[in-house]
Amino acid sequence: MEKDDIDECINIAICIDDNYCQHINPMVYSIEKNTREKVRIHIVYYKLKAESLENIIKLNELLTNVELKLCRVREYQYDWLSKFKENSLPTEAYFRLLLPELLPDVKRILYLDVDMLILDSLGKLYRTDLGNNILGVVRDFPFTNDKNSWSYFFLGEFGNRYFNSGMLLMDLVAMRKNNIVRRFMEFILKTSQHYFLGDQDAFNIFFFYNVKILEDKYNYIAENQKILQKTNLEVVVMHYCGYSNPKPWLIYNDGSEYVQPAIRLYREYQRKINKLISNNPKVLLVVQENRYNLNQVIESIDYQNYGNYEVAFIPLKENSNAEILKKDYPQITIIKSRNDLERMVGSADYLYYMKNTSYFSEWDAISRLVDSAIEKAADYIIVSHRVFSMKHGNYQVQHESKKLIDISDRALEDLIIEKPVIFTQNEGFLVKKEILRKSNSSISQDMPDATMHLHIFNNAERKYLYDRLLWIKVDFEN
Template sequence: MHIAFSATDSYVDYMGTAIYSIIQHHPQQELHFHILTRGFSSHSRFKLSLLESELVSIDVIEVNAGLFEGLPLKENISLETYFRILLPNLLPQLPRILYLDCDILVKGDLTELWQFDLNDSYLAGVNELDMLHRNPDYRQKIGFETDDIYVNAGVLLLDLAKMRKDQITELLFEKAEQLKDSIDYQDQDIINIALKGKIRPLAQKYNVTSYLREVSQPPLEEAAIIHFNWHKPWRKDQNSLHYNRPAFQLYRNYYQDYQQLTEQPITLLVNAHQVRPEALRQCLTSIQQQAYQRLDIVVLVSEKEADLLALARQYLDQDHRFRLREMKPTATRLDYYKQGIATTYSPYLIFVDAEDWLDADYVSGLYRHLYHEEADICLGAFTLFNEEDGIYSFFEPEIHQGSRTSTYLLENLFGLKWYESYRHLSLTGKIYRRQLFSQAHLINDYQSEDLWSLMLYLASKTLAFNGERTYVKRLKRVEEKQALHAETISLRRQELLSILTSFAVCKIPLQHVLNYYQEQLQILLETAWQLHERELVTQLEADLNRLTSLKLLASDKP
């Protein structure tokens, strides 16, 4: 069975729901879907690919929209509605096709419809009673009497071979040019007028439109295809008419199942620890505009930051996906993330610094690569922004797109200073499988973000890389340093020793880790000197002396 749709990027989920409903009612049927579009985003293509199987294929065909310039468009109707005119030429190998609008739901077997005998007609469709009863004057104006067949173009069975033979596509374009100033229903009018007398009627159950649902002809349980030609079940403001409610609820059930299949829930933890209101606004707006829609967005804000709380609540009012968690004023940046993790059960987590901002494909790109590589973590390329001079820095990722082991990452990237500072030792810029946080069971013992990152790498088996630059970090934010005192120096020293031990136990190559360990001990030593903490100075000097021996053992030298 070959089925065609025309769709925009904004309608891909509604078309996807229609495709999903067809698949559910034809589990043993070979199905080939042909999608006509001006262009889909990579995320839309990815979601559609998740509907494919051994029996189901989806072919996306990009159409030259310039062919339809100058043709009339009614409000809320896209140019894609004309694309079905091109089907005979776009699919020259097919003898017939079933064309469906995106705003339909299939709730029955379409085999009988697919095998319908067209005789000598070019196409078949359901006589539209909506226009006959709600707009009879217009119907008569364009030359259709009460007994004439005028079909709704949302469900059409097309004889492509006969249409090619008789050059019907060329005829429809000629009619479109002739009629463009006198018609209201675009290509539906063009098809009905040009092919009048050569269209066979289908049973009403194959296109149960708004009027048919209102008069219950046929009853909803007998419908094979429900067509939401006026009121849309995904719009809350169109839920008032009682005769729509059963069909709307049925659609929403399928839509929810489709979403479960194509977009797993992902939690974004937005860390607004000591950020500026304007930066937070930019960040939240960029998140709101993500192509990936099924997001749980938790904004972490201090309970004492009244301006940030007020700003965050604006987004809560606009978008049900946003949540707010108020933090204690004494909480650290890492405390924000720790408490945020405890608020969600999504299978995937993304950490976002509220001073940064994301391109629309950021979440989608990370998830796609994580999914395809069956990885535990996906890292993405990034851009560094210096607010003082307005300069963007583009670091070469130095990683080929694909999957790697954590050993590869730690061995080959740890020595790149830009990578350590801006990506490798930060929780941001990555997507994580939630299960990692239970596997890295000692993670909560650490008080440093860089050591959290390293423990998560150690817990992962496979890392994926997305080379697209879809994340922007602010340089000023990256370079902020935590003030150290005697207690924090001592704690940091113990944590560094612990992470070094973990690397050794896991047999991770130590050379770069030892270099990093040495640099961090040197920073602690200098601070201890400044604070006149003699005992800490003695301990750190001893650590550095021991480190020299360890580095010799880890090197290739005898």
């Protein structure tokens, strides 16, 4: 292919709504860190809230060799795509169909799903010679590896050619020349009732004779590692998709030893870029080891999107798993003495206590609590929670108003009578370090008991209940 047929700058497209916008930071940051050439990322959207746009602006200010450009889908284009209602995919999933029209001055585009991490330079991929083909793609290994899978049912004997549409290297010049946008959309309207995987199936049928199959490393599906029983981080594009749903912003209950390292790597990128963007105060999570549910407790901390936190881990006196955890979760500091805890408290702005078998139920729980504390200049915020009974196998769920309720003029004793499930817990509250110092001049290595919680509560001046179910307590007894 002639050099003039490919843009000098690497052009990438990602398609988002508000839900996906909150997950773009790690992928964009990984491109910045691992691609040495100039990159322009076209962010395709229809409507975004102010906070989403603000995040994009902040992210763009931090980047040096990556530029973010907003590209809005027009009303008539959105109306076209809204006709595809035969499956559960949001309309935004089809935005990539419009790229030849949305980016008229771009010759070639690398479309990427948001749930990806870029681990090496994209230059070689972007300049791949496609020959007479319109798309460069990678086989969808979990399907093509299994002759009883959807791909073989869908494509018959050619099931091994079924590709994953999360990465598409697209020749936009050829697509415009052949009026692909109109033809493809008409094709989907006629056939979408037969699809299992939405426009991915449409891409496979429509472009069947016009794709170049590329190496797996350019769209390496995280779940491959479980199938192959090996961890491979020596890839260019890691894609966090698959039936076990290994999204790094969800608790990964599958627990595959082969997939987990890739998920932890994503979360490292997430913490680094979010720390750079937000410059938020440091939160020290004080966690008491228990004999039950420990992996889920630590996993729920690891998937937090908050960029500036540390974990002070108080181990059991006997048969502790602390050293094993430390290997997998380097942000954990094992507390061996009062001095260890004092030192960590000294560098923190807020503390949050977790004990027994509690775990966060939302990936942005810490972010929400800190944002609320900053907004209200609060010294103390306690949060609602759910209780899961192991004995009965169900949740005890109270109503949540999702409001910040000022309890500054209330007595803890009265609140305990009104809301015993919340206020009898000596955990689940975020407190400023200064209030802790006032409450207990000698920071104990033990977790807060009822007396210490009362001192903390009474010494705080601005106190709030965040009435949102952000954490879960597992009850092994009742």
